[in-house]
Amino acid sequence: MRSRRAMTALVATALVLVLAACTGLPTSGPVNVGREPTDAAEAPDFSFVPDRPQPGATAEQIVDGFVRAGSGPAGDWSRARLFLTDSFRNQWDPTASVTIDVQGDRRATENADDAVSLTLTSVANVDERGAYTLADSETTVLQFALVQEDGEWRISAAPDGVVLDQDFFTRVYRPYSLMFFDPTWQYLVPDVRWFPPTNTLATVLTAELLNGPSPWLSGAVASAFPDSVSLEPRSVPVISNVADVSFNTAALDLDASTLSRMQTQLDATLATATITAVEMTVGSTALPAEPQAVRSTSVSASPLVLTGDDFGFLTGAELDPISGLSDAMMQVVPAPVAAQVSPNRDFAAVRLAGEGVFRVDADGAVTALDTRPDLIDPTVDPFGYTWSVPRDAASTTVVFDEAGQPIPFPATWSGASQISAMSLSHDGARLAAVITTGGRSATWVAGVVRDAKGVPLGLSAETLLLGPAVGRGVALTWLDNTTVGILSSDGDRSVVSTQRVGGPVTSTDAPVSAVSIAGANQSTTVRLRGSDGALYIRRGSNWQQTASGIDVLATQQGQPQ
Structure with a gap:
């Protein structure tokens, strides 16, 4: 690798840290005895305590x-349950669903002395498996029957499930990731579910892991748990943050590789619930299993940029070049206007203005892949494939292999009239895209179906709607394993939407000149490039310029293992 070189065309913007004054600690008054510490997994149920009747x-x-x-x-x-009659109290199932609504829009109507209807403005729903989806219709009407018990009204019939205001939902329910493998058994792929953090959480997560992935991930992920294996008993006790997962006797017949993968999925899934260790057993017999090593999907924390002088990772006012690839990128004429780098940093997929999509290898080879007009920025997967599609032909995505040859691939995004941006997740198992259907733009995600060698075969039959786009989609990137960042333009304003895959979205205004977006391992790390070459990073609710002279803000699909 060449030595670190000063970046002559880059002007680093000084960062000024301002320490706010703090109020002092109390130095007088009584000493109060605090609560005894408890393990996170053994903590009491999450305690919002609503009013009684x-x-x-x-x-x-x-x-x-x-x-x-x-x-x-x-x-x-x-x-x-105190609001329910004695006979109905144990029939109502609050875990059946969550209706997420706008609390200020709720309208109750007393239809008769013993009946009330409640009209809601629906935003989203969570089903019995914890899967979050946008509401199919804006209005939901719930019906309640009431009777008098001891002179007080009580509910004798009500829909199963609970209703939560959209601003309150994430304070009661929290996201947890069920972890599955990609078809090559190299990567862990998260499937986000929402549950309240109660004492039964370990049981719920384990049971759902054994139930398998969400329908939109069918064919895109694999699970080590065979159908013959089940929880026995159907509970997962947690003591000192160690979960005891006991299976039926079918687990005794499994080979070492399967047990290792099961252990890996359980460890990673329950770690999202702050459980530090998992012991697999059959009755009192421990199942010997060591977790399998998996590939990381993390990327470099430094922005990857192209300037007039070099290509590499920006550290302060200097660039760290990538051996071989940086030299190759600087030889490309005309200069790229977009780039995404493979996990091993051995090639980049680039778009050249007016020329199409090319593959640039670290050995200096430059291969033309797609020369169709009006292509969007390409994306690459961890198995060496490059994906490309024209803006006005969303169904005609072409996938190119390492030799630059297109491989058979079925039509994508049926019914879409336009695609503004797309990007593969770092594990290669999910494809997110901003597409337009019927004149309305929205962000969607689909599972990527592959064979055991990682060859893409198509997209999942079902897709997941993440949310409507704010105005016109400009760019999209994966900020971490479960979150995408969408840059869009709405008239004279630019907006960045942070969208959890299977969860709510948060949108904030961005610099008007922003034209590209990149992340770095955390959903809170968002970088933008302006049309004038300025580089911005979000700090809290503000955007701070950290550099200038940036020609391309590249995205990374991982880093060498």
Whole structure:
């Protein structure tokens, strides 16, 4: 590798840290005894404590109180059950679903002395498996029947599930990742689910892991757990942050490789619930298994940029070049306007203005891949394939192998009239895209179906709608394993949307000149490049310019192992 070189065309913007004054610690007053420490996995249920039913409450007030009590999962929603009749109390299933709505839009109507309907403005839903999806329709109507018990109104019939305001949902439910393998058994792929952090969380996560992935990931991921294996008993006790996962006797017949992969999936899944170790057993017999090594999907924390002088990782006011690839990139004429680098940094897929999509190898080879007009920025996967598609022909994605030859690949994004941006996840198992259908733009994600060698065969039959685009989609990137960042333009403003795959979206204004986006391992790390070559990073709610003279803000698909 060449020595580190000063970047002559880059002007680093000084960063000024301002330390805010802090109030002092109290130096007088009584000493109060704190609570005894507990393990995170053994902590009591997440404790929002809603109000009890009030004496003399009307039927509408009882329904309103019951709905609000959905925010308190402690004791299996014991507070909410106080609003129900004695006979209905144990029939209601709060875990069946979550309706996420706009609390200020709720409208209760008393249809008769013993019936109340509640009209909601629906935003999203969480099903019994914890999967988050956008609501199919904007309006939902829930029906409640009530009777008098001991002179007080109580609910005798109600829909299963709870209702939570969109601004309150993430304070009661939290995201957890079920971990599956990609078809080559090299990468772990997260499948995000939402559950309240109760004492039964380890059991819920383990049971859902054994149930398999979400439908949109079918064919794109693999699980080591055979159908013959089940939890026995159906509970996962956690002591001192160690989970005991006990299976039926079918697990005794599994080979060492399968057990190792099972251990890997369990370790990674339950780690999202702060469980530090997992012991697999059959009755009192421990199953010998060591977790399998998997490839990391992390990228360099430094931005990868192209300037008039070099290509490499920006550190302060200097660039660290990539051996071989940096030299090759500087020889490309005309200069690239977009680039994505493979995990091993042995090649980059680039788009040249007016020329098409090319593959640039670290040995200096430059191969023309796609010369169709109006191509969007290409994306590469960890198995050496490059994906390219024209903006106005979303269904005609072409996948090129390492030799630059197209491989058979079925039509993509059926019914879409346009695609603005796309990017593969770092594990290669998911493809996110901003597409337009019926004049409306939205961000979608699909599973990537591959064979055991990693050859792409197509996209999953089902796709997942992440959310409508804010204005016109400009660029898209994966910020971490579960989150994509979407840069869009809406009139005279630019917007960055941070979108969890299977979760809510957060949108913030961005510099108006922003034309490209990149991340670095965390959903909070977002970088933008302006049309004038300025490089921005988000710090809190503000965008701070950190450099100038940037011709291309490249994206990374991983780093060498």
